[in-house]
Amino acid sequence: MAYLALAGGGTGGHFYPLLAFARYLRERKHPFEGLLFFGDRKGIEFKKRELLKGVVDQSFFLSMGKFKGYSTLRVLISALQTLRGSFEIARRLKGKKFIALTFGGYTGAPLGLLSALRNAPLFVHEQNAIPGMGNRILSQRARRVFITFPHAERYLPRKKVVLTGLPLRGELKEAKNLTRQEVLKKLGWEDKFTLTVLGGSQGAKALNGLAVQLSTLLGPEVRLLHLTGERNYRETLEGYRGVKPSCEVKVFPFREDMGNILRVTDLAISRAGASTSMELAYFGIPAIFVPYPYAVYNHQEENARYFVQGGGAYLFREGELSPQRVAQIVGEHLRDPSLNRQMGRAMGKLFIPNAEEKMLSHLLEVI
16 A cells, blocks of 8 residues: 655645645545645645645645746755755655655645655646646656646646646535525625635735725625735725725635635636636636736736636736726626626536546556
8 A cells, every 4th residue: 555645835726726635535535555745834735734634644844945036046946945855755755655646836846856766656736727847847757647727738748648627625516516595695695796806825916906996886786705815904904994885895815615605706806826717617607817927937827818718707917907897897797697697607618527536546547
């Protein structure tokens, strides 16, 4: 029997798919000796470490270095930090047979390197339409590369690529099985058109400012549900206090019950990270995507284009979007419910289901 060593984090986009897959394994009495998690003590995975309890058998939080810059010095520093992380993981896996599964980002590099040194089977999951540098390198060594967006295949060894989609938290699946009215009753909210603004786990200052201004342009028939991200919550609250919203406004830094939130959302404004965008697709929610302009390889814009080309979303670069334009789009969806339904159906068709089952079937091949 082999252990399954999991690595992924830094941001929610890497951590939550890993967590979803680990929970899937735990619920199905997985065939591994145990589940071991490796993350960064400065990443979101450390802040949310309580979520790992009862899901993995052991969690290890190490000092891991991010890949920053392309200068010779920065590349050397990143390489040394990755090597140090590999040695730390090696100590914890000493004497253990293991299979490695990484979920992208800098936190996957040390485990990926160790798998090469130990000749252990390596599997990689890529969340975005354009893979990051770490996954491009690890893909050369991996047995299989699981991808979320079909477009990602062009950047990776094609014979190794498997289109699996993105693992989803069970909480999201449970919420989708409820009716809108059941969720509204649970939340204690009345039924009205709900526009949800998603700042992501790290927040999005530009989207937060946009939402504050937008709140003065929408009518009382609209609920503006705003998740700011913890970093920008207080600042955004002050912003709302400085204006006079003309619609209903609900502001939160973050919600653990995202399934409930998405189940009652009619239209979303969001960055185009892989996890958030695929969760919107799962619920069939039309979206106004505003990609983070400094994402590596501009991967968020490529993520968004997948949904735009499929007819489920709008795409605006950060400098192109105004509160007036968003209010116009919201008005169009309010006046023409068939438009919302049509784009919602298109969004839902772009979701790729059963990622967990597909991934596990390939892991079982090497046990």
